[in-house]
Amino acid sequence: MYNCIFTGHCIHPVCDQSCPAWVETTYLLERNKIPMSSEVFHADPAEISKCNKILDEAPNYNQNLCVVQTKQNTNTISNLLTYCGICRHWKGNQLKCSVYNLRLFQYLEDIRKTWNNGGYESEELEYTKLFCKNAKVLIISNIDYINFRNFECQTLLGLIQERSIDSEKSTIIVTPQLSSLIGDGGFYQTLMNMMSKARVDYDSKH
Numbered sequence: 001m002y003n004c005i006f007t008g009h010c011i012h013p014v015c016d017q018s019c020p021a022w023v024e025t026t027y028l029l030e031r032n033k034i035p036m037s038s039e040v041f042h043a044d045p046a047e048i049s050k051c052n053k054i055l056d057e058a059p060n061y062n063q064n065l066c067v068v069q070t071k072q073n074t075n076t077i078s079n080l081l082t083y084c085g086i087c088r089h090w091k092g093n094q095l096k097c098s099v100y101n102l103r104l105f106q107y108l109e110d111i112r113k114t115w116n117n118g119g120y121e122s123e124e125l126e127y128t129k130l131f132c133k134n135a136k137v138l139i140i141s142n143i144d145y146i147n148f149r150n151f152e153c154q155t156l157l158g159l160i161q162e163r164s165i166d167s168e169k170s171t172i173i174v175t176p177q178l179s180s181l182i183g184d185g186g187f188y189q190t191l192m193n194m195m196s197k198a199r200v201d202y203d204s205k206h
Contacts, residue, residue, distance in 0.1 A: 005029070005041070005087065024090040031131070032082050032101045039076065040083040050205050051077075051084040055137065057200075058172050063164035067173045067195045070202040077202060078141035078174040085137045100135040102128070102159075103142040108152060132159055140173045148183025153191045160194070 004022050034040060058066035070077050078101055085099035092098075110125045121129075132138055140159070146152055163169045175181065178195060 005083075021090065024093045024095070025086055027095055028086045028090055028093065028097065028099060029083075031097050032079075032086070032099070034079055034083060038079060038083075040080050043080055043083075047080060048084060050202065051081045052088075053205065054081065054172065054200065054202070055085055055088065055170075058137070058170035059167065061170075061198045063160060063194075063198075064167065064170045065160055065164070065173070065194070065198045066170065066200055067175060067178075067198045068200050068202045069175055069177060071177065072203065074141055074144055074174045074176060078139050081139050081172060081174065085139065089136055096134065097131040098136045099139070100131040100137075101139045101141055102132055104140050104156065105142040105146055108146070108155060111155070133162065136169055138163060138169070138171045140171065143173065143181070144176055146181075146183075148181065148188050148191060150185055150187050153183065153185070153187035157187065157191055157194070 005025050029036075054066060054068060058064065068077065068081070082099060082101040089098040107128060110122065110128070114121055114125070138159075140156070143156075148156075160171055163171050173195065175195070178192065178199065181192070183191075
């Protein structure tokens with residue numbers, strides 16, 4: 001059987017890669033840069049349970065925003081949340097991107113590149129913006145080393161606000177301790193206040 005997240009539960013004796021579950025989950029895993037060798041496929045059931053609870057609760061927070069604070073590796077947690085989201089929302093995805101892990105640092109760098117080439121956006125950036133807007137679950141990661149000045153803050157605040165209009169969408173930010181983030185200015189304080197109100201401590205969650 002081909003690599004598939006449902007291999008252990010599949011009832012088909014032969015895989016011809018035509019089953020919707022295989023097609024949709026493979027597409028979502030590739031879009032989110034999660035290879036079949038990823039550690040998420042061997043995660044502790046207790047960690048899976050934590051992530052599922054966060055996915056359950058995220059739409060109930062203010063502006064559908066949940067800020068997951070952790071002392072663990074933030075990439076590991078964001079990938080696990082993404083994997084759990086894919087397991088939940090692959091059905092009916094129709095090769096769109098119902099679950100998307102936005103690596104914010106790279107996203108900001110891609111936007112900056114457009115400033116030097118007349119505003120031209122690469123196809124990858126266009127797709128990223130589309131996924132950020134339409135994903136049922138948007139997980140935002142890689143914020144650890146960003147210096148949050150006006151541009152960075154306004155971009156993130158804009159994403160949160162745009163998605164908050166639709167109550168069926170949830171936005172999850174994975175972050176180290178909020179006190180470890182760096183930035184300045186009025187927009188930074190606005191961002192920190194918003195994130196503090198939506199904060200969940202992943203390490204103490206059961």
